[in-house]
Amino acid sequence: MIKTSRAPRPLPFSGSISTLRRLRRIMLALPVTLAIAASTGLTGTANASEPLQDDLIIAQNLNHFTLDNGLEVVVIPDRRAPVVTHMIWYKAGSADEPEGQSGVAHFLEHLMFKGTASHPDGAFSHMIAERGGRENAFTSFDYTAYFQRVAKEHLPLMMELEADRMENLVLSDEVVTPERDVVLEERRLRVDSEPGSRLREAVNAVTFVNHPYGSPIIGWQHEIEALDKEAAIAFYDRFYTPNNAVLVVAGDVDVADVRALAEATYGKVQRRAEPGERVRSAEPPLSGERRVSVIDPLVRQESVSQTWIVPSQTTGTGREPEALDVLSYILGNGPNSRLRKALVLDAEAAISAGAYYQSGALDDGRFGVYASPRPGFTLDDMETLIAAELEKLLDEGVSDEEVQRAKYSMIASAIYAQDSQTGLARLFGSALTTGQTVEDVQTWPAQIDAVTRQDVLEAARAYLTADPVVGTLRMPAAEEPEAAANTQATPQDKS
Amino acid sequence: MLRSNKFIKSICAAAIAAVVSHAAISPAHAVEVQRVISPDGIEAWLVEDHTVPIIAVNFAFEGGAAQDPEGKAGLTRLLAATMDEGAGDLDSEAFQSRLEDLAVSISFNTNKDRFFGSMRTLTPTLDEASGLLALALTDPRFDAAPVERMKTSLITSAKRNETDPNGIAGRALSDAMFAGHVYNRPTGGTPESLADLSAEDLRAQHAKIISRSSVTIGVVGAITADQLSAMLDEVFSPLPETSDLQPVEDFVPSTGASISKELDIPQTTVLVGLPGLKRDDPDYQAAFVMNHILGGGTFTSWMFREVREKRGLSYGASTYLSPYQHTGLLIGSAATRADRADETVTVMLEQLTRMATDGPSEDELQAAKQFLTGSYPLRFDSSGKIARQLVALQTTGLGIDYFDRRNAEIEAVTLEDVQRVARRLLQDVEPTVIRVGPVQG
Structure with missing residues (x-):
């Protein structure tokens, strides 16, 4: 075997060029076509991001504008593969829930897949699947987001269907009740079956005792059990409106095309509500350990x-x-x-x-x-x-x-x-x-x-x-942590 | 002597590097795969892309955890955990500090059949990154302190698996289906087997697996064929020519067991296991389409609809094909309300029977094919993803034009193919069923 031995090279930040200047050079070496979107005819838009000069910029070619109905749009061109990530973000998370309804933001996230009048019975998911798209959604303390990843030619359809379910969600008890069971299973899977998750939930609850960040995103079990169609729809009608949402499109797209598509789809959705300022109960200083x-x-x-x-x-x-x-x-x-x-x-x-x-x-x-x-x-x-x-x-x-x-x-x-x-x-x-x-x-x-x-x-x-x-x-004290003490194998014939 | 020879080789690399094959990728139009062969004869498949100043290098050596000697389960996994913990003159801290200072990452891992490695670097640090990778591959130190630290870490994971529902279920499935085969040795080892492993064991396993003849390499990013060619010789030429692998026998997994394990949690984890297919089976694509309809990950599969949507029994319910080099599995899984675990198992088994007897409709087949072909481009949207696939194409022998052929192969699957493979996999076979959860009744 030949041993590779080599003199140590200087650390990247020990030479004459500063670290940051060196990294800037790497960034600036990005192709110019990727760099700036300012000359795409969109310079007149209200919030179009101006390029910052001679500095490290994340997603330099990003473009940003707002539709008349208040929907913010972010476009991040990335031409490396003919695919697009399409995401809609609502400024509504578990910290925006009414008192006693923990989990309703996440419950609504599940129910958003159930359908609308024009695309009932989960048609959206079927149409995505038929086109080879991937989809999912996630809820956090401050937001709920839905996304699809599709071949770029399917972007217009994604925008049309996502705009549709921003205002036309239809729910019945028939779909709501089993979905609540699914969420309860999700809670048992993610929290109740995992001691580490149960600890994180408890630590969180005593860290934020007055602010809603202290309630779990998925909800307390007894409050999930009490959620129903009306609670979900009330949350939907209060927060799911273009003036409370952000559209992010990243991928193989033209900014001008996305803007036109956004106006033709999301742009047609009326302002459904005025959620107002997001003011939550503040956390007081607390004494004691x-x-x-x-x-x-x-x-x-x-x-x-x-x-x-x-x-x-x-x-x-x-x-x-x-x-x-x-x-x-x-x-x-x-x-x-x-x-x-x-x-x-x-x-x-x-x-x-x-x-x-x-x-x-x-x-x-x-x-x-x-x-x-x-x-x-x-x-x-x-x-x-x-x-x-x-x-x-x-x-x-x-x-x-x-x-x-x-x-x-x-x-x-x-x-x-x-x-x-x-x-x-x-x-x-x-x-x-x-x-x-x-x-x-x-x-x-x-x-x-x-x-x-x-x-x-x-x-x-x-x-x-x-x-x-x-x-x-x-671990429980004074007890040998005996591996799988209560785990018993009982192989048996299937009858 | 050696040095000047290498020097000459590297300056001639431009002339010698043979780029013998180009294949345009239809799902990712802008991408083409080049076969690069270095002056010393090391081959790599390259997708050159200068959009972002990043280079991703992935590689695999034949021989994974199935090469763990008897009684030394977890050795190859420990090898993966310690090869980046000091090499050459650099001890663990010095080596890791160099990586951090350069913002380079080098990592290793293993499955049953192969030992994997990867490197990520920004373009200006390619030389330094390659040097560190060469050092880790050729001259790892296996110093006592990091070896002990990594052993402790792996022992902790192994212990966690003993009380984790998925860990317990996976072990039970392996014991039931892989009994008597080296595949049944836990890849991550057991607390007992790991405790006895030594630096000598690591050196022996390193010598057994890491060699020039058994490596496959995929590279993506801002690097030319010439640069790559020089890098291949620097990193991989110094390796020993051949490895020293134990032969592993092909086998058919055992079926028909029904195993319950008690665990005090509010849910029951269910696994259903059947023999599957190896990747080189002529029916593989048909089975892949069949599995997609049955339980393959989207919100529209039979398992998802019947178990979750209609009955709310489980948050997730899915099936997947798990091909190995010497066997294959088809696995279904769900985590369900404990008091309705039996119902969940029944519903899952019904879907298998229905697939074997009725099969899908023509519409379902078309929808599945549309999904699988339409989603193929999504696998090409980051450097690391593409580099991993370049390695997989080589290890599975799918060929340099596979990215081009793949969607046509899926399109060619007929209803008859799906029915045939469903009968082959699902008919007249008693699945192995594992339940892990609280005692009922």
């Missing part, structure tokens, strides 16, 4: 998490959200993150350890850290080690090298993201339904680039000094 434990014999790997409420991309001011992004990277992403290095590599006490910043939210977001102990270590050990790392961070801050490394990696990930048409569509759709603008998303790399180590330290001191909500996932 908040800890939740889920103890279950199904648990095979214990873990601990700590959660803080922090500003989101939308509620944060100045460079705060980006600083939290960089902080979460330094603290808990990547092979050199502080938590991984301290808990996993140096102390060899944890199987995994990390941090996250959930930044996309209309109201506040969350910052979290987590760890899972290796055999021989306890959850208390994890908390002690995490506390030591946090203390060091709050005392000494972070280094310039750490900040540079984080920025390079985060901005490179934005370049990789351009490889996924659906990923880009989701990025813009979720941002626009959580209070962000197209420009906020497009200039995210430059905003990250502007973060200093002082910003990171200030963000850490502002938010991570408060008591976190602590969640632990535990």
Whole structure:
């Protein structure tokens, strides 16, 4: 075997060219045809995105405009394959539900597939399937979205049918009742059967005690059981209207064509409601320690998490959200993150350890850290080690090298993201339904680039000094975690 | 000597690199597949696309977890987990730091039949990325600390599987249908088998599997055939010429078992297993169309309509073909209300019988073919997806023109073909049925 040995090459950010300038060069090397949509005859549109100069822009060739009925439209041309991702996003999620009706946003999402007067009995799904399309939908705290991925020639039909079900949904008890059973099974599958999911649900509920982010998106079981046709239709009539929606089309399309199609389909839908400003109950400051434990014999790997409420991309001011992004990277992403290095590599006490910043939210977001102990270590050990790392961070801050490394990696990930048409569509759709603008998303790399180590330290001191909500996932105490103790095989002949 | 030889080869690469075949892809008009052969004779299939400055390299070696020695289940999976944990002069931390600093990702994985690898890089870091990949492939360190760390991580996953309904059901299905064959060794190992694995075992398994003769390579992105040619020699030429694989026998999975496992959760997971087809079976496309109608993933399949839409028994209900190199399975699955699990199983089995006796209508066949041909372009919308397919075309012997032929093959499937393959797969065979959930009654 020949051994490959080579002199180490300089790190990308140790040469004379700065990291960011280097990444900019990569971005600017993109073909010009992809770059700017400003000269497509659409310059007169109200919100057409102006190209930002000499900077890193995500989806440079994106175009953005608003129809007369208030529907926002985002078009992201991507000519690499003759396919299109078509998504409609409603600014209506579980945090917009009436009191006592948790789960109705998600329940309506299921019912939206049932049909309209002109396309009854799930005809939309059949027509998509006949054309080889893929479809699905998802509900979150702040939005509900429906999407299809189809060969580009089917885009007009998708727009026609999606516009149809924006105003013409027809429901009967006959379809609503079994669908409620399906949702209850979905809850049992996703939450009740998984101790980790049950813990996340409980931690969430004690993190947000007054704000609706504390209720599960899928809904509490007893409230799902009480949902009916009327509740679903009331939610639909209140929120499903063009002036409360964002259309995202990404793929092999012309902006002018999409605009004409949008006007001919969605443009014909009247404003059905005026949902008004989205104001939710604010979260009060709370005294006292908040800890939740889920103890279950199904648990095979214990873990601990700590959660803080922090500003989101939308509620944060100045460079705060980006600083939290960089902080979460330094603290808990990547092979050199502080938590991984301290808990996993140096102390060899944890199987995994990390941090996250959930930044996309209309109201506040969350910052979290987590760890899972290796055999021989306890959850208390994890908390002690995490506390030591946090203390060091709050005392000494972070280094310039750490900040540079984080920025390079985060901005490179934005370049990789351009490889996924659906990923880009989701990025813009979720941002626009959580209070962000197209420009906020497009200039995210430059905003990250502007973060200093002082910003990171200030963000850490502002938010991570408060008591976190602590969640632990535990095995029952004093009991050998006997593998599959209650699992019994009973092979038998089929009769 | 070696060095200058390599140098000469690389400067001549432009002249020598033989681009012997071009095939236009109809479902993704702009794409064409080039067969690139390096000066040292390493072959890769390339889709060159300079739209985004990304290069995706995927590859597979013959020999996966079925090559785990007796009593060492999980060894190949551990190999995949440790090959990027330090190589050459770079220990685990140094190697991972280099990847992070370059924003390059390198990863390895395995299934029963093959050992997979992939690399993603931006164009300016191609040389550095290739160097690191070559190092990981030729000279992994298997240092004690990362090996222990990865073992602990895999042991944790194996333990989780022991209380996870899908993990328990999958193991039960394997025990019932793959009994006595190497395929029944858990790919991820067991807590016990993993605990005993050593760096020596890893070195032996590395020598057994990683070789020039058994590798297939797919590349997509902003790279020319000449650049690729040089990269292939740098990364893959230093590998040993041949691997040392144990032969694996073809077999037919066992059927007819009915197995219940108790687990204290509010739902019952159901698996229904039958022998399926290998990918090279002449009936494969017909079976693929048949499965689509039966339970293939869309909101319109028989399983979805009967189990979910009409009865609300389950959030999901589907079937899929699972082809291996030496056998095949057809699997149906659902997670259902525990008190109606029997009804769910009955409804699922009824669909199998109905497919074997009545079969689909001509309209259903046409709708399925339209879906399968119409959705084919959706597989070509990111570099990684295309690179993986380029590897799969080679490992399954489908040929460089398969992207072109594929929709015609689906179109050619007749009602008679579907009925024939449905009878072949579903008639006169007792499915294996697995239930995992709470005790009833």
